[in-house]
Amino acid sequence: MKAAPKRTLIRLLIAPMVAALAVLTAGAPGAQAATDLSTVAQALRESPVYVDPEATDILSESDAEALADKIEDADKPIFVAVLPADYPTENLFRNLRTETGVTGLYGIRLGNEFDARADSSVLSSQGVQNLVTAAQGAGDAKAQLNDFVDDALRNLGGSAPSSWSGGSGGVPVGGLITVGTLLAAGGAGVYAVSRRNRRRHQEEQRAALEKLRVVVDEDITAFGEELDRLDFHPAEPGADDAMRTDYAHALDAYEQSKRLMAEARRPEDVRGVTQAVEDGRFALARLAARREGRSLPERRPPCFFDPRHGPSVDDAVWTPPGGAAREVPVCAADRARLADGQDPMIREVDTDYGRRPYWDAGPAYGPWAGGYFGGGLLPGLLVGTLLGGMMAGPGYAADYGADYGDFGGYEGGDLSGADFDGGDFGGGFGGFGGGDFGGGGDFGGGF
Template sequence: MKAAIATRGPTGLLIALTIAVLTAVGALAAPSAGAAPPRAATATSVSAIAEALRERPVYVDPAASALLSEGEAQALADKIEGADKPLFVVVLPADYPTENLFTELRTATGVTGLYAIRLGDRFDARADSSVLPRAAVGNLVGSVQGEDARTQLDDFTDRALANMGGGAPSGWDEGAGGGVSTTALITAGAVLVVGGAGVYTLSRRNRRRHDQEQREALERLRVVVDEDITAFGEELDRLDFHPAEAGADDAMRADYARALDAYEQAKTHMADAGRPEDVRAVTQALEDGRFSLAQLAARREGRPLPERRPPCFFDPRHGPSVADVTWTPPGGATREVPVCAADRARLADGQDPMVREVETAYGRRPYWDAGPAYGPWAGGYFGGGILPGLLMGTVLGSMMATPTYAADYGAGYGDFGGGYEGGDVSGADFDPGDFGGGDFGGGGDFGGGGGGDFGGGF
């Protein structure tokens, strides 16, 4: 009779489901006679560590158990699994062999992610660049140096989870017994108790907010792109070229036709744009069109044809650049930037270049300090992998170097990221430069976050 009452109606059904989930959790949490421990007591080989990491994000070598207790390791693992991020934490004794440790561990694990190792009293980390850029890894490592093991790993984990991209490997959800993990069941039970409708509503609200932010970013960007299209149309109007004019040849007519086609393509791409990243096709078409006009001008004037160069960094509407010059932005790092003839002359005279400024919430700012939506806009103009160097140290460059940027605005703007997503099983298919090599001691494979093979050039 009690059972019938307990399961009657929606409330009773919820109670029954909750009891079932908690019972399953208890059964999985209780150790069974035939169950193997999560890792062998003497598993110190890289292969054994990698095998353990495929099942749980934290591995503590038995010889290093004094650095991090089992309870502390489990709490850290629960935090990482709860965040659904591909972060791997390893604690090893000080005398563990270190040559090529990160590279070999990444190869043996085969999972794209962020790998952190505490080795005695030393600490360092490496990551696939699609999960976390090198500079970010180095900064995170440097921010926790000198802390005791528990505090250091906890602080590093919190900061890394807030910055890295990707999702957790599927193996963590399977559990040691091949079933559903305890964490997943507890989460499912909590959802049942609280109510799945609330979670669904929150997810929809976040999605709507994200979509609204994207639409607003596109509308702000549309003003700038329309200015670019208009400026190019005015260049065509001023050209005063007629395909049938005296002296015109097939090469000139082809240049002119390509410029007209680029103008129409830019307008079409902008009309079809639904997200900020769609404007890359627009500015790429405009860049192609301006180069065609530069070729046409050279043919008409009897000059050598220009080489294909990126547009002027300060304002792509200035047209193709004529040279690379050294330039240092206020408070920034010195870099080589492509410039038009007019801006080259201004810089040579000690004057400021004519910088493209756009409207922001803080007034007019250079486009590289205006917001993340300008990444696709710049990417269409400055392709071929030159963009990271141009935007080094700028607000936009810093944004584009984060994994979350690619999720919101797309990737491919000059090797800011790409490849496998975090958590993907890529095996040995990864960039060895991301994981370094050599000695673990100081400046090699384990460089203390401030240099070494992985961190050189920060």
């Protein structure tokens, strides 16, 4: 844990930037006087306590610093915002949690009133209500917030977000610090580092997409070849409306996959492409069954070993090298190979370490696999693999998208972005009137 003097210096560097942004927002033509919520969220990603420039009479700079030190020293995901009484309350908790994107406990002092919400992974809804009840009778803001934090530290799960431990933490108490030459230089340095990191991240994302593009183009090409081999003509003898519908569906999926790939800008955009390809292949399987007079196939995921093998026909037990056995969907050919004790025909892709199975090729293949296998199925298929381990990490959703199924969920302090369930972000009650302040709003029972 970093020392308090260092934290204080960092806060002195960050605070003028946040305060200046708030002033600019308030003074812009047509802008609302209230500090934009994205500014509040950015400040909370840097430090556990934010005091609005219009609420400095509620909690002093020194008290805010001491409260932030207490939270950071305890390494717990507690976020405290002090806002003026007239701050807009509609969906405030939900929007702040979305903007901040970090799992944790959120307490807000709004004028003379207080309420809180939390992700269920760190504290139950009833636990939050108990904390709020105890804090509401504690007196002034300093006593109230300290009591709230003290009680929360004894009950809260999870750990502080990594963004607090880096070089950008701070308690932004707007308007209390004079911006000198040193502070301006420090602020410029922080901005430069942030900009450089963002640019590097964007370059990494582009590089990952280009590697993935090769594999996806192979999938689309293989799907197009299947369309050609089918050699179906809507006006051919024996063709009926059901066949023509399946064929049109497959053609539409083919064109959609090409369009979506051309429009892709990030690896997570690929998920829609492989969803379209998988949907089109199933339409072709239905068309082939109709033409041959067979029963229509059951809707199943594609072959796990290579989705180009088409829809699976069965589930088979397979054990990856060094991993645990699991059931995976397989095509008829791979089912026969496994039954004979042979290796399946695995889809391999180019990596920096040579050709590797796609589940050992890097994080960008999560969206690729997610489009084929959906959210609920994917975790069981990938457990124990390199890709499965990456997708279980707290930062994966922010870089490559979410909703791939339960890879372990988010713990306190994890970066989930907007991927959280309002029904699992609850607690608090009473006192604020409208919006989601008080009375639970739309928290605790879903949206």
